[in-house]
Amino acid sequence: MSELVKIVRFHEIGGADVLRIDELPLPEPGPGEVRLRVKAIGLNRAEIMFRNGQYFLTPNLPSNIGYEASGIVEAVGPDVEFDLIGKVRSTVPAFALNEYGVYGEVCIVPASALAAYPAHLSFEEGTSVWMPYIAAYGAIVHNGCVAKGDHVVLTAATSSVGIAAIQIAKAEGAIVIATTRTADKADELLSAGADHIIATNEEGDVAARIAAITNGVGAKVIFDAVAGPGILALARAAARDGLIMIYGTLSPEPTPFPVFESWGQAAQLKPFRMMGYSLFSITNDQEALKSAIRYVFDKLESGKLKPRIDRVFKLTQIADAHRYMDKGQQIGKIVVTV
Structure with missing residues (x-):
């Protein structure tokens, strides 16, 4: 009889309660595939959306779930190097x-x-690497070309991607302006490396604050996880030829295109770029992915990057871990151990 293993699946769309731990026969890898004995799992906002039926991919029910895991390779399929067996690895979000x-x-x-x-x-840190750091690398380094002394604005900066972006921006010598809704997380963001904190619900004119911090120059890169009407203030805060990258839609409201915000006080057009962004633009490009992995590995090795873990759950608490992420109060990565 085949060994049975515990696999988390959901059989219907919905809240955290739809997650079930099913006992299934041990799966075998097919061509080009491996089987990883999982030690730790990193949670991501995309998985919450996928479970809720709000993601850009439609679940095939009953559906497996999850982008990031660390563990030990225990089996390989055809066309995969046999000596990979026994190696410690973590998964890169480079699959559907x-x-x-x-x-x-x-x-x-x-x-x-x-x-x-x-x-x-550790395994917990190893599963907290690729999604946040590749996403941040693509924005700050690959697309943003941030250099020493540039100002970088990071919205909703307490997420795992936000913390990763702070670390990468600082590794490149940038000055980080982190935004969060209230000031209760300011000390945590400062300890994570941010230079300035803006509590958006408490400080009024966000564009004016950024202008004051940057001495009127504006931000070279704005890495925005919120979208919605707040994009208008961010456009006013962009530097000439600055880049606004929208990678999340935490705001439930529509996102206007900031045409008139690009006009300066002298009625002159201030050129800036605005783009939608996903880490899949990096992970689906083999050359860009190799560069990203090499960059992140080297910076982790040197200690310039260090994964920030907020809280650890057990696999039997997977629904609780999702409920915790639903609250959006974490600072860094939520991890589940197996």
Whole structure:
């Protein structure tokens, strides 16, 4: 009889209660795939949206779930190097969430979606690497080309991506302006490396605050997880030829295009760029992905980057972990151990 393993799936769309731990036969990897014996799982906002039916991919019910896991490779499929067995690896979000999922005692993933991380990191830290750091790298380094002394604005900065973006921006010598709704997380953001904090619900004119901090120059890169009407103030705060990158839609309101905000006080057009962004623009480009992995690995090895873990749950508490993420109060990564 085949070994049974615990796999987290959901059989219907909905809240955290739809997550079930099913006992299923041990899966075997197919061509180009590996089986990872999972030690830790990193949660992401995308998985909440996927479970709720709000993601850009439609779940194939009953659906597996999860982008990030760390563990030990225990089996490989055809066309995969045999010596990968026994290696510690973590998964890179370079696959479709409706085809693969990593929540469980084991997971099947493409071999191309595995990466090594520095040996001094724990399994909990190893599963907290690729989604946040590749997303931040793509914005700050690959697209933003941030240099020493540039100002970078990060909205909703207490998320795992926000903390990663603070670290990468500081590694590049930038000056970080982090926004959060209230000042109760200001000390945490300052300890994470942010230079300035703006509590958006308490400080009024966000554009004026950014203008004051930057001495009127504005921000070279604005990495926005919120969208919605707040984009108008961010456009006013952009530097000439600055870049606004929208990678999240935490605001439930429509996002206007900031045409008139680009006009300065002298009725002159202030050129800036605005783009939608996803880390998949990096993970789906093999050359860009190699550069991102090399950059993140080297910075982790040197200690310039360090994963920030907010809270750890057990696999049996997977629904509780999702409920905790639903609240949006974490600072850094939510991890589930197996």
